Amino acid sequence: MNHDTPKDKPSSDGTRERVTGPFKGYHVVALGSFVGGIGAGFRGFYKICRGLPDSYWTADSIAGGRCGPQSSSSVGAMRMAERAAALQIQGMKSNGPAGRK
Numbered sequence: 001m002n003h004d005t006p007k008d009k010p011s012s013d014g015t016r017e018r019v020t021g022p023f024k025g026y027h028v029v030a031l032g033s034f035v036g037g038i039g040a041g042f043r044g045f046y047k048i049c050r051g052l053p054d055s056y057w058t059a060d061s062i063a064g065g066r067c068g069p070q071s072s073s074s075v076g077a078m079r080m081a082e083r084a085a086a087l088q089i090q091g092m093k094s095n096g097p098a099g100r101k
Contacts, residue, residue: 013034015033016031016075017078018082021052025094027052028046028082028086030081031045031056032044032076032081033045041072042072042077047059047063047085048089065084067081068080
C-alpha cells in the first residue's frame with residue numbers, strides 16, 4: 001500500500017484531525033473530538049473519501065462513522081477512528097480504474 005505522510009492538525013480546543021491514505025485508493029480523514037456530559041472524554045469520528053480531503057468538515061465522503069468507547073486523549077480517539085475506517089475499507093472494492101468497472 002502507498003501511504004501519504006499523515007497530516008495531523010491540532011486545534012486550540014484539543015481536537016485533532018488527520019488525513020491518511022490512500023488505502024485501496026481511498027483516503028481517510030479522522031477526528032478526535034471532546035464530548036462532554038456523563039463519561040466525558042474524546043470520541044473518534046472518520047470519513048472515507050475517494051479524493052484527498054482538505055478537512056473533516058469539508059470532506060466529500062462516501063462513508064463514515066464514529067467509534068467508542070471514549071478515549072482519554074484526542075490522539076487515542078483519532079487512532080480508534082482510523083482503525084475503524086481501515087476495517088470498513090477492507091470490505092470495499094478498490095477505488096481505482098479496475099475497482100470501478
